[in-house]
Amino acid sequence: MASAPEASVEALAAAVDAQVPEAARRYTWALTDPRHFLVPDTSEEIALVAVGAVREDERDGTHSVFRTSPSGAAGAWRRRCAATGPGSAPAEYGLEGGAHLLGRVQDMLDGLRRSGRGPYWSSPDQPLDGSMAKSSSSSTTVPDTVWLGCGRHLGPEPERDVRRNLIALKAAGVIDDFLDLDPIEAARSTDLFPRDNSADAGPSARRLFEARWRVADGVTVRAQLTTYEPESLRVESEGVTWVLAAEAERVWEASWPSPATVFWPDSDQVAWDHERVPGVRLRTTNHLPKDDGELRRLLRGCTRQSWFIHVVVHEAMTPDARGRRPITAFLPPSLRHRVVEHRATPEQALIADFAMKRELGVGLPRGGAVVLSPTPQVPGYDAERFTVRDVFLDGTEPTALLQKIVEFASLPRPLPVDAEQVLTRLRQGWHLLTPDEELVHARAMVTKYAKALEAMTASCDLYREAAESALAALAEATSGNDASRTPTPAAAEQDTSPLKALTKTLALFRSPNR
Known part of the structure; x- marks a missing residue:
């Protein structure tokens, strides 16, 4: 059985986005109060998480910044913590508190990227929405419309x-x-x-x-x-x-x-x-x-x-x-x-x-x-x-x-x-539709859902046919048994148990609620 910390990690992973929980699974300090994991020497784990937010072709140079200047990196984290508050520990506030803390951790990583040094920090191309920076080049041209x-x-x-x-x-x-x-x-x-x-x-x-x-x-x-x-x-x-x-x-x-x-x-x-x-x-x-x-x-x-x-x-x-x-x-x-x-x-x-x-x-x-x-x-x-x-x-x-x-x-x-x-x-992500556009969109969605329902119904029919065929084959296989022979209790239990199990399983496919 999983321990309480492991269970909390899995719960957090299901509640927040895919990037930060991955760091939480690998580095347990991400689930603690910031006052406890922030140390002057800057642990190797903190460096690895921060470097994980850097483009692959620039990780070597950025990682060396953390190795050669750990005190400066730790100072950036402290300033970010002071600006965003102490955070909250999942053990005290449950799942919501843990998700809130992981959001704070991501905020601190963003702040560290903007205030640090190295090849990644010198890039002039900063995303507008607060997400991680992407490559500055694009193979797509601006459409002429x-x-x-x-x-x-x-x-x-x-x-x-x-x-x-x-x-x-x-x-x-x-x-x-x-x-x-x-x-x-x-x-x-x-x-x-x-x-x-x-x-x-x-x-x-x-x-x-x-x-x-x-x-x-x-x-x-x-x-x-x-x-x-x-x-x-x-x-x-x-x-x-x-x-x-x-x-x-x-x-x-x-x-x-x-x-x-x-x-x-x-x-x-x-x-x-x-x-x-x-x-x-x-x-x-x-x-x-x-x-x-x-x-x-x-x-x-x-x-x-x-x-x-x-x-x-x-x-x-x-x-x-x-x-x-x-x-x-x-x-x-x-x-x-x-x-x-x-x-x-x-x-x-x-x-x-x-x-x-x-x-x-x-x-x-x-x-x-x-x-x-x-x-x-x-x-x-x-x-x-x-x-x-x-x-x-x-x-x-x-x-x-x-x-x-x-x-x-x-x-x-x-x-x-x-x-x-x-x-x-x-x-x-357009919202401002005319009444005619809303009608066309609604009809398209109805058609889409109808096709999906039709596919599900066809799949259910195939399962039903397979179940009926299995029952027929089972009935045919058991019809030739000598009815006059009285089986022993152990033999009777052995004969009837598989049939009961199969019948229960097939009944699930016949249920109108499925």
Whole structure:
């Protein structure tokens, strides 16, 4: 018989997800109060669990960090424990308390990944939903029917801004309808709407909004916007992260309305347009940092983390008020909020050109502009092809540069990190159905369940036929016995016991309740 600790481990394994309970089975300290298992020397078990959350190709280097600097790793765990509370021991609070503690352990692992050192920690690609990081490369390209965006809202109450804008647009007839959903409820599975893990926006999701509207020729567009808690609750300037995915019934056209201004107010008073890369915004010009190190870090962040298109323009001379107007204002509506414009001052010509060549292999012509490719590079991208030698910043429309931006936007682009999950959630976790769509879905589910019931009935009939055949064969085999011979009690018991056992077993198949 299993001991009490082993039984609790098995109970916890059945109650929480598959990853953390596996650690609980292997490492008993995960089932104890954090005050007891956290030691200054950092046990080998803690190191193994933390390394288990690291990609296989990076485990050797990360494991060495725990071996060479155990005190630093233990300190990170202590700080995380202090921030999340003492936790609870399963022995005191039962199954629910144990599941709660294992959630705390996973939180501490996430915090240790973000604050530690080694090859895993240096990756700029952090998941939006609080889950473990994945590979930054993707073999899937962005579908030509899809519009994607990801940024930060630095103002107060971002959900209120979205809600007010959606209400106003619905009242004006710009959108057909919208939904304001709690992420947990949105991911809940029902008999009529079964959902898998792809519908879960993650533990850090704050709110989920859906909207549906029609564009030219009655083409329907469906879009989802999800807001997320900042990575560090102590840094207010980080703002609230948002991700937006919209899909149309046909190839997306740049002249259609921007999905960003369906959810966010198109006003300079609402700071929803900040990039994930700090210090960068949409809808305005962003001057490059003067420090070479900061400039190179910015270029790396913009090409590796951003979901947007980045353009760098060099000002041959200091422009006037008209020249300071962002060139993105001349772009079509749907493309306007997909492009980030960077400006290099006249004296930054050599510094910006050197940094861009060193980091990206792309030069910046004096008084010109270049469209940057993300990392990994877009297929078909050539720096010379997307470079403009002369850009006049006098308030007139820079036709040549705009053509290069539109041409680059039409190239197939790899899906950014986390975008595949966002797109899957849009397609498979959609809630805002029209009455006709609900009817079609209900009929499809009825058909699906009917086929499943038919298959179960057919299987039950086969079992019934097999049982009847077995009974007939058994009756035929026992019909030739000499009835006049009186069997001994032991023989009678031996003859009748197998028949009774078989009869009881076959009766289960005949029961109408099965």
